Amino acid sequence: MTDLKKWKLLQSRLVINNQWCQVRQDEVELPNGKIIDDFFINVRPDIALVFPVTAQQEIVFVRQYRHGVGEVLLELPAGAFNPQEEIAEVAASRELTEETGYVAEKLIRLATLYDNPVKDTNSIHLFIAENMIKSQQQELDITEEIEVVLIPVYEVIQRVLMGEINVCGTITAIFLGLEYLHKYKI
Known part of the structure; x- marks a missing residue:
């Protein structure tokens, strides 16, 4: 104690x-x-973030401009939500479909983590979605311009190591998602 x-x-x-x-x-x-x-x-809203895996073993990423750092970044689909108004699973599914056009048949929670507990109030809710199906066009917000990028699962770690993928929440979800796939699917 x-x-x-x-x-x-x-x-x-x-x-x-x-x-x-x-x-x-x-x-x-x-x-x-x-x-x-x-x-x-x-005082920040919670974030729902998805590690989406297609039937072809590709991970669905999004590439978009992030004004806070002034860079175009490659990251996993994610979005903000108010946990008093929406549950994390619903927010994750909604954000995934809006940003990519892919639909999650089922989401499995990987973890709920604090983003920056020193100065921020929010949590990040990480999910994995398998056998993703492209079912519609993107439905982007006025601040979003998003390119969908499919990366074979075996290339993802190399892209992290090369610095091409460098967003903390995305990297955490990648490692937890790959661990889940290794533990339960391979």
């Missing part, structure tokens, strides 16, 4: 509150009694 203690929240207020960004300023008391009055927290 640990003797570590939680911080005591004394006061909290939203200092930025709009559609694209919410930031909370907390006043906290540390276990040693010290008060910090400007600990800022990013």
Whole structure:
């Protein structure tokens, strides 16, 4: 058993509150009694992320521009959702279909992880979907321009090692998805 203690929240207020960004300023008391009055927290929605595998053993990736880093990145289909309004499985299935046009017959939860627990409030819900079928056109948001990229499962790790795939949540889902396939399917 640990003797570590939680911080005591004394006061909290939203200092930025709009559609694209919410930031909370907390006043906290540390276990040693010290008060910090400007600990800022990013209030973020949860993320549903899918490791989609086709019947041909290809992984369905998306390539898109990410303004935060100013780069076009190769990553797995994912999207934000509010867990008070939608369950993670529904959000994952919806985002997969909207971004790629592929439909998941069944999703299996791989893990639920914290994204950045120091400063962010959200979790990432990771799923695997097998035997993906392309059933419709993409339904992209105004901020999205997405290229669907199919990569054979045996090439995925090499692409991570070469730096072509370099988004943390995607890499975590890749390793958990490959472990799932190795453990349960091979």
